[in-house]
Amino acid sequence: MHVFEGTVHEAAARLAEPGFVARCAARYTAGHGRPPGEEELASWENSWPALVEALGAAGLGELQLLLEYELPGSSQRIDALILGVRAGRLTAVVVELKQWTAAAPHPAGAGMLRVGRREVLHPARQVGGYVTYLTHWVPAELGLNVCGLAFLHNASADLVGHLREQTADGPSSCYPLLGAADLPLDAGAAQLAERLLCTGLEPADRSSIDGFLQAHHRPSPQLLSRVAVTIGGHDGFRLIGDQDKVRQVIHRAVRAVDRKAPGHVVVVTGGPGTGKTAIAARILGDLCLMEGANPRLLSPSGTLTQQLARAVGDSAKGLIHTLTTTLPVGLDKDSSVVLLDEAHRARTDPLRRRTQFPNLFTRLIQGCAALVLFLDERQIVRPNEGTTLDELQQLAETYGYTFAHIDLSTQFRCGGSRTYLDWIDAVLSAGGPAPTWRSRDYDLAVANSPASLEDWVNARIHDGHSARITAGFCWPWKSSPTPPLLPEVSHSWHDGTGEHHWQRPWNARADGILAGTNTPGRAFWATDAGGHQQIGCVYTAQGMEYDYSAVILGDDLTWTTNGWQAHPEKSHDPALAELTPHQYLRYALNTYRVLATRGARGTRLYSTDPDTQAYLHQLIHPDDHGRDTATQDRQ
Incomplete structure (x- = not known):
């Protein structure tokens, strides 16, 4: 999949036409089922002309150019791919285009940068990944030679120099970083071609290009x-x-x-x-x-x-x-x-x-x-x-x-406790009620408040363990994808000492590792430092595990004398918004089962509904009903 394929000269002619980018966007939409974003369209409009102009000045107008080439077996796309023949071998030059005017170092190290509010790979590292990927997925019989560079056409010489310094001693240093000052249009064609890694590159015949485009890709x-x-x-x-x-x-x-x-x-x-x-x-x-x-x-x-x-x-x-x-x-x-x-x-x-x-x-x-x-x-x-x-x-x-x-059948989480898994399966079944928990082979208790849940989690973290808090999707989730996050998960309660209110943010919705913020991206919330300070949901917890799990059951699932009752109107999950209570019940029970089975060593449960909270107390250590949870946690 790509949005344009033709010679550099043809690309220059198309770019002069007012509707070219719009036609590329339509091709992208047809192939991906969604339109490109506004930022992506802006990058096409700004970056493509700069590259095509440099290639033309380098005398490379007859080489084949692919724009937005999607890597085989991947949803990742190369901004531009130049195809030609050098010394009898089909050659591909990967070009990563950036319209940056600024980029800041990232606490994660040389492989990452901050550009505005975004966290991105260093361009040289990005190019290196594409080159390696093509090298290992294009069939060996094509004899493809792959190299690559990054072209930061709006970047100052100082910015390009700083970016080069970050990769000077690493494997990414073999992928050139070029700014506008490195490709002056009045320089000789030979010099421009050399910097663009296209020295000696001749146009490839149609059969070679078709062989590349139609090849059946597989891992080497x-x-x-x-x-x-x-x-x-x-x-x-x-x-x-x-x-x-x-x-x-x-x-x-x-x-x-x-x-x-x-x-x-x-x-x-x-x-x-x-x-x-x-x-x-x-x-x-x-x-x-x-x-x-x-x-x-x-x-x-x-x-x-x-x-x-x-x-x-x-x-x-x-x-x-x-x-x-x-x-x-x-x-x-x-x-x-x-x-x-x-x-x-x-x-x-x-x-x-x-x-x-x-x-x-x-x-x-x-x-x-x-x-x-x-x-x-x-x-x-x-x-x-x-x-x-x-x-x-x-x-x-x-x-x-x-x-x-x-x-x-053999279970390796929850301390290997088959008893706990059988018990939680019984508790979170539509049939109910469940047997009383009396086993000692797993650390299980009811918390008396979200604050005590958090204290328990923090104590486990302090002891060197992994621990997380999760909750049902019963609160809005409108925070921006990256910090600062809104404290949207909130709950108020009353006890003998008065009224209390507790609130914390959901996990970040951004992908990647948000280093330096003490807030991991959603994929790494369960494993990376700082994740215990945000509340996870079923979509970030499922498939993961940690030592200790604290679970907040929201008002979408409550216990009554008639068994579990579902309340889809209390859910903020758009995927479940139109379900009847009967339909919703299955998914609510499954959701809390997932959340309650993430902890390898122990679990604490808390319900925002008083009757459900009383039911949990009745099931777990009923003789301790009403006892402060902090006392239980010290045992």
Whole structure:
């Protein structure tokens, strides 16, 4: 996908036409299902002419130019890609365009910058990622040579110099940073071409360009080997006991790709903490070592895929992918094994579906040799998501696919307490009521206020543990994506000492790592420093774990003498806004089950509804009903 392809001369002619950028925007919209943002349009209008003018002055008008070229297997786009032939080899020059006039250092180090209120990669690092990615995904038989640079056409010489200093000693130093002063239009063509890394670059013939554009992209053996080594050495992906047994069972099921069936479906079911994500990552590493491998690890959760990508490193880009409604590029029906973690979060639109089975899964299995889904039906938290084991088995039978089911029973979170998982499942079931909690194998109690929840979390953090507070989506969420965040999660209560009020912000909605703010981006709220100072929701907590979990049950779910009652009007989640109470109840119970199963060592619960709070006290240490929670926490 790209918005323009033609020679540099043709690009110059098109840019002189008033409607060119608008036509590119229409092409972008048709390909992505959404229009480009205003900032992106402004960058096209400002940056494209500067690059094309420099290329023309360098005598490179006959070279092929692609604008907004989308990387294979990725949603990331290269601003401009120049194609030509040098010494008989097809060559691609990656150009990252910036219209910056200022950029500030970032506390995270040389790889990051602050531009206005945005946190961005250093341009040289960004270029390096694109070059590496193309090198490892374009088929080797094309013999593609890739290099790259960044062109900051509005930047002063001082700014460019400061940016160069930040990468002087690192691997990104091999990717030039050019400002307007480095590409004066009155310089000789040869000098400009050299600085643009285009010396000796001749126009490529049409067949070579088509070969590049139409090539079936897949990860290189070197890339797969590197990812396999990284995963194999990562402590977070080590498997023990039943987890490793399940890994072997999955391998046996996946080997069914050698059979003559049109497809193969493997479903791995398991509750929270059974190790589904660790198993999926480890199997990805195993698959990377197989001859002719072309695997993918997908998840509908952007939080989970960003965490996995950070753990495995930049080399896994394209292999680990967030699944929305678009399938990853480069799948192969004969060799690709797709691992779909958090399959219960997949956008399957069960209420609006026009086909018997989820179209997303049908397209996935038709595009790969084997599909392995990791599933927990009780973690479906939205009406447009989810599937079931029965539905997946019926899909396989209908299409003639082989089918295997593996159930994970051993639990590794919540201190390994099967008792706690069974208890919380019973508590958060529509049937209710649940048995009284009397076990000693997990640290569980009821807090008497949000303030005591926070004190408990802070004490756990002080002791060197990880701890977080989560809540139901019962408060507005209107803060800007980055700090300062509004304290929108709030609650007032009365006790023997008087009236009290407590408020805290939701986690940040921005992606990335907001270093220097003590506020992580949403994908890293559960793991990075400062996250305990914001309140997480189900979308940032699902798939993650921490040592200690504090959960606020909001007024959308209350306990009565008739059992659990749902109140969708109390929810601020737009995904659930139009549900009836009966429909909403399932998702509310599942949401709080997810939140209540994140803590590996202990959990504290608090409800903003007095009757529900009394019910929790009745279930958990009923003999201590009314006792101050701080006293419980000291035990």
